[in-house]
Amino acid sequence: MSVFKETMLFFKRKVMETVRQPMWLFMGLSTPLIYIVLFAPLLKNMGYPPRTTVEVLDSFVPGLLTLLAFGSGMGAGWTMIWELQSGVIERLRVTPASRFSMLMGGVLRDVLMFIIPSVLVIAICSFLGFHVHFAGLLVLLLLLCLLTAIISAWSASLGLIFKEVGGLAAVVTGLQLPLTLLSGVLLPLSLGPDWLRAIAHANPLYYTVEASRVLADGIISSAETINAFAVMIPLTILVLAWATRVYRKAVA
Amino acid sequence: MSAIIEARELEKSFRVKGKSKTVEAVRGVTLSVSEGEIYAFLGPNGAGKTTFQRMLTTLLPIDGGTAIIAGFDMKRKPGEVRKHIGYVSQIGGADLPATGRENLLLAGQLYGMKRRDVEQKIHELTGLLEIDELLDRIVRTYSGGQKRRLEIALGILHEPEILFMDEPTTGLDPQNRANLWAHIKALKERGMTVFLTTHYLDEADELADRLAIIDYGQIVTEGAPKELKKQISGDVIQLRLKNGGALPQELLSGLDFVNETRTDGETVILYVGDGAKALPIIFDLLKKRSLEAEAVSLLQPSLDDVFLKQTGRSLRDTGKGESK
CATH class of the missing domain: 3.30.70.980 (YebC, transcriptional regulation domain)
Structure with a gap:
């Protein structure tokens, strides 16, 4: 059987699982909405003169989408540990199905579960005045899908390696804060000293955030966009290859 | 009859977490199982039964020795071995948030079966295992015995030559155990080879054509239950x-x-x-x-007497000791 067909079978399995857990959809949507309601007003009065809601949304929505892309992939490790403990992974690993498609089923589900709330967030924000640049946002979503795929594969593999929630939670949530702070997604890095900005350049998320602002403004071809894809495409390939190796070797 | 499982001097050791010492879980096990046989691996908890079976089912890399399963070398062709075996682990592994039918459809299709063939097979097998009426319910709502029977269906849907079962009746009540035994015997009637691990004497006695008693990672004695009891x-x-x-x-x-x-x-x-x-x-x-x-x-004389004679301990006692 082709890897594509297998991947679709695993993808379907994961989607059905999600559909039966409407809580996930709710949680996926609630986080961005909380940011819009509780965080965006804080940004309004930052700097002088105070900014309008539209200005704040225009600068904050791309960052919000990036956070959403990051968060959508993070949970994969927890699901993995649950599936390890219930024996599902072991049962699937005895089948001749390729390890790559087992990985990709979950990754694609997470990507889908990033796209759906993102589109809703964009729609809601456009009602509040957010300027929608269609082509730019499309390229941005594509870039962010890569981010979700990376985080999802990474988290799932860590779940396979640690096999228990403690270790996984320590690494994933431990890295989440420095990665997001050093990407400039919450507050612009231009506020920080040189050394902080220097470190940020080692963070792949930084390039994504930089590109997200430009793309949301509707500018597609820019140095930022090229840099972001130049970093994220090889990184996606690298992480997926590594994760497939982990799946192949995994001993539960 | 020809051998369908051939293990020679299989070895496996694990590093103990946080310590430099290793534990030898399987220490040179050699055995051969003929086609169409029910072969039981009997031993106390921690004897290395599951580890041994996990090596034969491609889940654990082999440290030493060789294993030929259905004609394929475990080390060189794990992919081929997977096509010819089914495995029902102790924890089961049915997808709890999915229905029984979805579980079975996915399992069949992963072995490259056509959807129509899978549906036909599901119809046949679930009738046999008496779970046909539960098929469209979410597995989470199944009872222990129902879930175990679904998991057996998942393990044999693709008609493997060998079915591996790890402690198939652990956690089941006496009625469900007897029911499952009957089903396992029915699989043998269909020509399937069954390799199962168990720490229940009566289970090995009831089901096995031949059995090996394993203790501390080694086979202590091997033979048909009757022959073994004749030792006493x-x-x-x-x-x-x-x-x-x-x-x-x-x-x-x-x-x-x-x-x-x-x-x-x-x-x-x-x-x-x-x-x-x-x-x-x-x-x-x-x-x-x-x-x-x-x-x-x-x-x-019971198999426990055989175990006692060979190891100096009672299987019932070692079981109790382990669970403390």
Whole structure:
């Protein structure tokens, strides 16, 4: 059987699982909405003169989408540990199905579960005045899908390696804060000293955030966009290859 | 009949977390299982049964030795081996948030079966295993026995030549156990080879054509249950004295018909030639010494007696010890 067909079978399995857990959809949507309601007003009065809601949304929505892309992939490790403990992974690993498609089923589900709330967030924000640049946002979503795929594969593999929630939670949530702070997604890095900005350049998320602002403004071809894809495409390939190796070797 | 599983000197050791020492879980196991046979791996918890089976099912890399499964070398062609085996693990592994039918459809399609063929097979198998009426329910709502039968269906949907089962009836009530045994025997009737691990004596006795007793990662003895029990010639008398007193050693050594004696807690076990003749003599002797028996039983030798003879421990006791 082709890897594509297998991947679709695993993808379907994961989607059905999600559909039966409407809580996930709710949680996926609630986080961005909380940011819009509780965080965006804080940004309004930052700097002088105070900014309008539209200005704040225009600068904050791309960052919000990036956070959403990051968060959508993070949970994969927890699901993995649950599936390890219930024996599902072991049962699937005895089948001749390729390890790559087992990985990709979950990754694609997470990507889908990033796209759906993102589109809703964009729609809601456009009602509040957010300027929608269609082509730019499309390229941005594509870039962010890569981010979700990376985080999802990474988290799932860590779940396979640690096999228990403690270790996984320590690494994933431990890295989440420095990665997001050093990407400039919450507050612009231009506020920080040189050394902080220097470190940020080692963070792949930084390039994504930089590109997200430009793309949301509707500018597609820019140095930022090229840099972001130049970093994220090889990184996606690298992480997926590594994760497939982990799946192949995994001993539960 | 030709061998469908051939393991030679299989070895596996694990590094203990946080320590530099290693634990040898499987220490040179050699065995061969013929086509169409039910073969049981009997031993206490922690004896290495599951580890051994996980090597044969491609889930654990082999440290040493070789294994040929359905004609394919485990180390070189794990992918081919996977096509020819089914595995039902102890924890099961059915997808709880999905329905039974979805579970089965996915399993069949992963082996490259056409959807229509899978549906046909689901119809046939779930009728056989009596889960056809649950198929469209979410697995989370199944009872223990129902879930186990679904998991067996998942393991045999693609008609593997060999079905591996790890402790198939652990956690089931007596009625469900008997039911599952009947199903496992029915699989053999269909020509399937079944390799199962168990720590239940009655399960091995009831199901196995041949069995191996495993202890500390090694096979202690192997054969058909009947043959193994023949190692213990004659009958078994179990005797417990009132107030838990010990039986005087010289009393027993004077009896020429007692082949062997053992103690299991406060119970004395005597292996004798003919139990019916031995009992009155033993009662007489006890009377002379004014000892009173609290409980006496005359038994046929069981696999536990075989285990006791080979390892010096009772399987029942080791089981209890492990679970503490």
